[in-house]
Amino acid sequence: MKTKLxxxxxxxxxxxxxxxxxxxxxxxxxLRHCQCEKLVLNGDIIDVxxxxxxxxxxxxxxxxxxxxxxxMEKEGTEVIYLRGNHDDILERFLPFKLAGLSLVxxxxxxxxxxxxxxxxxxxxxxVTTNHVWLAKAGAVGYEILLRVNRFYNDYRRWRGKEGFxxxxxVKTKVKQAVGFVGRYEEQLQNLARWKECSGIxxxxxxxxxxxxxxxxxxxxxxxxxxxxxxIVEHLDRSFEVINYHDFxxxxxxxxxxxxxxxxxxxxxxxxxxxxxxxxxxxxxPETLPLPALVAEAKA
Numbered sequence: 001m002k003t004k005l006x007x008x009x010x011x012x013x014x015x016x017x018x019x020x021x022x023x024x025x026x027x028x029x030x031l032r033h034c035q036c037e038k039l040v041l042n043g044d045i046i047d048v049x050x051x052x053x054x055x056x057x058x059x060x061x062x063x064x065x066x067x068x069x070x071x072m073e074k075e076g077t078e079v080i081y082l083r084g085n086h087d088d089i090l091e092r093f094l095p096f097k098l099a100g101l102s103l104v105x106x107x108x109x110x111x112x113x114x115x116x117x118x119x120x121x122x123x124x125x126x127v128t129t130n131h132v133w134l135a136k137a138g139a140v141g142y143e144i145l146l147r148v149n150r151f152y153n154d155y156r157r158w159r160g161k162e163g164f165x166x167x168x169x170v171k172t173k174v175k176q177a178v179g180f181v182g183r184y185e186e187q188l189q190n191l192a193r194w195k196e197c198s199g200i201x202x203x204x205x206x207x208x209x210x211x212x213x214x215x216x217x218x219x220x221x222x223x224x225x226x227x228x229x230x231i232v233e234h235l236d237r238s239f240e241v242i243n244y245h246d247f248x249x250x251x252x253x254x255x256x257x258x259x260x261x262x263x264x265x266x267x268x269x270x271x272x273x274x275x276x277x278x279x280x281x282x283x284x285p286e287t288l289p290l291p292a293l294v295a296e297a298k299a
Contacts, residue, residue: 044223243264
């Protein structure tokens with residue numbers, strides 16, 4: 001039976017609309033069949049850098065935007081849009097509020113576990129903040145790597161093998177990249193403490209995470225270019241990193257496309273400092289109005 005995943009809050013980031021490798025189809029499919037009270041779009045939703053350097057706005061990208069607007073109109077979803085570095089053009093309009101849509105630079109999400117600071121995270125990337133030209137050159141290089149990766153994966157699938165992410169492989173093998181991620185997480189932890197928050201939710205580095213760093217709960221929503229991951233706050237107010245294919249399995253839907261999501265089984269572990277959920281994620285039959293009978297679909 002096809003169902004909808006019902007959650008309290010949904011956090012998505014780094015969809016990069018305007019970029020050839022944006023998984024806008026999967027992101028819209030995920031969002032359309034996830035019912036939430038609040039949707040937090042945590043930066044780099046629209047990739048202005050890519051559009052300025054030859055990227056194309058596709059119908060699939062428009063469909064994602066329309067999906068967001070429909071959730072506001074038909075479901076009364078509150079939408080919080082935080083600017084990122086690839087959509088930094090929005091900075092001149094901040095803060096801005098129109099009906100159920102808020103454009104902000106940072107957001108405080110209140111939870112029974114304490115306050116969570118929500119920021120895109122580019123402010124702690126010294127390349128992005130101090131050497132914008134280098135960051136933009138790196139973005140072009142990343143797009144080229146993704147393009148090469150696309151052809152390489154076509155070849156692997158032709159030989160009956162699974163897809164392979166060159167960029168994720170580089171992140172895990174290159175010491176400088178591993179060190180950067182570690183420093184990035186530590187700096188955000190310090191920011192959360194300075195803001196007197198129990199946790200921090202960010203994006204930017206395309207590396208999904210759910211862990212305790214010291215006494216701070218660190219969450220990263222990943223991206224919709226390669227990882228296809230998001231953060232959900234369940235109805236019991238616990239957090240979880242979920243990927244697109246697990247979402248499709250939970251809701252009984254056929255995944256769009258052939259590209260696999262990143263495996264989150266090793267990171268989607270609830271920290272001991274937080275209470276475990278009392279029940280599996282709630283899913284609501286699509287044909288029934290709310291409130292409806294809740295189907296327990298996740299093992």
